[in-house]
Amino acid sequence: MVSQLLDLYHALPVSPWLLVLGAFVGYHAVRTVYLIYFSPLAIFPGSKWAALGEYWEAFWNIGLRPGHKGQTLFKLEEMHNRIGPALRMGPNEIHIYDPAFYHELYKPGSKYYKDPSMHKVLGAPSSTLAESDPIRHKQRKAPLEPLFSKKNILSLEPMLMNHVDYCSERFDEFYKEGKPVSMEWALKSLAMDMVSQFAFGQSLGALAHPEFKSLPVRVFREYLPSLHVIKAFPFVRWLNNLPLWISKYISETVVMGHELEQFASRRIDEYLAASAAGKTPSFPTIMEKLLIPIPEKGYAVPSKGGLRDEILTTVSAGDDTTGIANMVTLFNIVNNPQIHSRLLAELKTVMPRPLDHVEYLKLEQLPYLTAVIREGLRYSSPAASRTPRLVPPGGVTLPDGRFIPAGTRVGMAIYHIHYNETLFESPRTFDPERWLAEPEVVKERLKWHVPFSRGARSCLGINLAYMEMYMAIAYLVRRFELTLVDTTEKDMAWDDMVVPQFHGELKFLTKRRVD
Structure with missing residues (x-):
């Protein structure tokens, strides 16, 4: 039998390897023609490259220089304005620009579910954030929802205030040395210490770093942009299985992934050891709640890997986004003297002296501060990227009559x-006044104010994020004369690297106010 096969092999007029190559080329030629011209999604305009794979998105997102990476978001905006509200994004993906569809896609009880294949590739596969099954997602959220309720978040006010006070002391040190503060690093460190203490009962001490560049803050800041690479080239994630001493020569992304996992694992071990010794925080923490099963709601304590993924996503989500929102808001306050003067005057009504403290609930009631924070969240859009879902069984017909198949x-x-521009007049202008209009107008605008998304998948940390923003903005503006140093609006331009990555650096001199 073997000899007969060998005779057949030698009798072939062409090399079998050429046949394999021909079959490979033929398959991809047929696939290309089908995807571009005959696929059910071929009715949607867009780049031909986008129809074939991740190549088009990777081309616009992966780069080395500011303005030459993270551009898919802006390219889509330009294309939508030019050729319509629904574009081909991939072999099996459509991107929508029609605002009316937003509340259909992300409404509570939506049947549009997360794509498990996408989220498993991007990391933390066993976290609540990555869970695609709606039943398991609800079970995973069971211990976290009451923890992030406004009532519980209010109990964190003294702890958060301690971090704001310490941040202020560190700003004093910079001013005495005649050095400006890099606000992105400082505000991300502030957010990191707040959310990590809520997670573990003990902060990571990011504010204590001489330049606000502690390892956790650096790793989170540098790792998130690598998700563009992982999405386009999923094999990068598989390199995690290699020994670290090998992978560090291949991919910096893999090394950062290892560092994140080791960081979370160490903190979990430390918490478990402290808990076993009876040393628990005086306030409820994320780790405490994750370790208590809730059988009636289907929640079981995750494995250590599950705990690690949960902590990674929680700390990451609470660090970069809040830090960026505070940073962009502060820049626009200081860069607009009228906004700054009006806000400072309002803050003085509840804090007559610069070192005064005021209850968070009173800060929440200040109308102009509230308007500034709402506008800061709209303008910064710290979680700006698209969040794709899968079309449910039966498909969906768009308002213009085009059909999108299930899956x-x-x-x-x-x-x-x-x-x-149809929802927010002059959207590229930072204008808190838009939130001080007639109540009916503000109510309609709030319908489209979605920095934390909407529906069952909206950000759990919304109450914590608001408290952090109110306290950071109010106290830093009231306590300090903030003077821009070598920073212009061009420096605040950004690329979409999962979270905004800025072209320049925001630096302030931080002189204490005397009145």
Whole structure:
């Protein structure tokens, strides 16, 4: 039998390897023609490259220089304005720009579910954030929802205030040395210490770093942009299985992934050891709640890997986004003297002296501060990228009559809602006044104010994020004369690297106020 096969092999007029190559080329030629011209999604305009794979998105997102990376979000905006509200994003993905569809896609009880294949590739696969099954997602959220309730978050006010006070002391040190503060690093460190103490009962001490560049803050800041690479080239994630001493020569992304996992694992071990010794915090923490099963709600304590993924996503989500929102808001306050003067005057009504403290609930009631924070969240859109979902069984027909089959990935971007001129007049202007209009007008605008998304998948940390923003903005503006140093609006331009990555650096001199 073997000899007969060998005779057949030698009798072939061409090399079998050429046949294999021909079959490979033929398959991809047929696939290309089908995807571009005959696929059910071929009715949607867009780049031909986008129809074939991740190549088009990777081309616009992966780069080395500011303005030459993270551009898919802005390219989509330009294309939508030019050729329509629904574009081909991939072999099986459509991107929508029509605001009316947003509340259909992300409404409570939506049947549009997360794509498990996408989220498993991007990391933390066993976290609540990555869970695609709606029943398991609800079970995973069971211990976290009451923890993030406003009532519980209010109990964290003294702890958060301690971090704001310490941040102020560190600003004093910079001023005495005649050095400006790099606000992105400082505000991310502030957010990191707040959310890590809530997670573990003990902060990571990011504010204590001489330049606010502790390892956790650096790793989170540098790792998130690598998700563009992982999405386009999933094999990078598989390199995690290699020994670290090998992978560090291949991919910096893999090394950062290892560092994140080791960081979370160490903190979990430390918490478990402290808990076993009876040393628990005086306030409820994320780790404490994750370690208590809730059988009646289907929640079981995750494995250590599950705990690690939960902590990674929680700390990451609470660090970069809040830090960026505070940073962008502060820049626009200081860069607009009228806004700054009006806000400072309002803050003085509840804090007559610069070192005064005031209850968070009173800060919440200040109308102009509230308007500034709402506008800061709209303008910064710190989680700007699209969040795709899968079309449910039966498919969906768009308002213009075009049909999207079941199983198609479809998504929209928060940035495209917040910067839509039909929803917000002059969206590229930082204007708190838009939130001080007639109540009916504000109510309609709030319908499209979606920095934390909407529906069952909206950000659990919304109450914590608001408290952090109110306290950081109010106290830093009231306590310090903030003077811009070598920073212009061009420096605040950004690329979408999962979270905004800025072209320059925001630096302030931080002189204490005397009145």
